[in-house]
Amino acid sequence: MCPRGDLNAVSALRLRQVLVQAIRHLRPSRLIVDLRGVSELDAVDVGAIAAACELGDSYQVGVFLDDAPFRAVTDLAAAGVPHQRLRRRSQG
Template structure:
C-alpha cells in the first residue's frame, strides 16, 4: 500500500491476521480491498483478524472497505474481527455499521 505497510501472518489457531501500520488513506484503498477480498474469497480462513493497533488514521473509503469485509465474510462463512482499534476508530466503525461483537480489544488510551 502506498503510505502504509501491511504484515500478514497466520496465527497458531489458524486465523489470518492482517496488520496495517500508519495511515490508511485513499491511496491505499484499492490495495486494501484487494487484500481483504483475496483473504476472504481465496484463502478462506476460519477467522480474519484485522489488527488496527498500529493504524494512526483511516479515511472514509477504507472505513467502508472494512465494513464491506465484514459483510463479505458473512457471505463466505469467514468470521471477520477488527482488533486493537482506538476508541475513536471503534466509534467510527460502529457508526459505519460494524457490529459491536466484531470490534475487540479497544484501546482507550489512544486516539486516531
C-alpha cells in the same frame, strides 16, 4: 494482517484487495485485522473494512478487528460493523 500508519484512499484500495482476496480465495474460518499500528482511518478505509465484514459473513469467514483507533470505533460501528467484531487486545 497488520496495516500500519495513516491509511488513506490509496492504501484503502490495497487493503480492500487483500481482504477480498483472503475472504474469497483463502477462506479461513476467521480473519483478524490487527489495527494496533494504524493511527487513523479515513471514510474510505472504514467503508472497505465494513464491506469486508459483510463479505466475510457471506463466505462464512468471521472478520475481527483488533485494537482499532479509538476515534475509528464509532465510525466503524456507524458503518455497520457489529460491536462484537471490534476487539480490544493490547494492554495499556
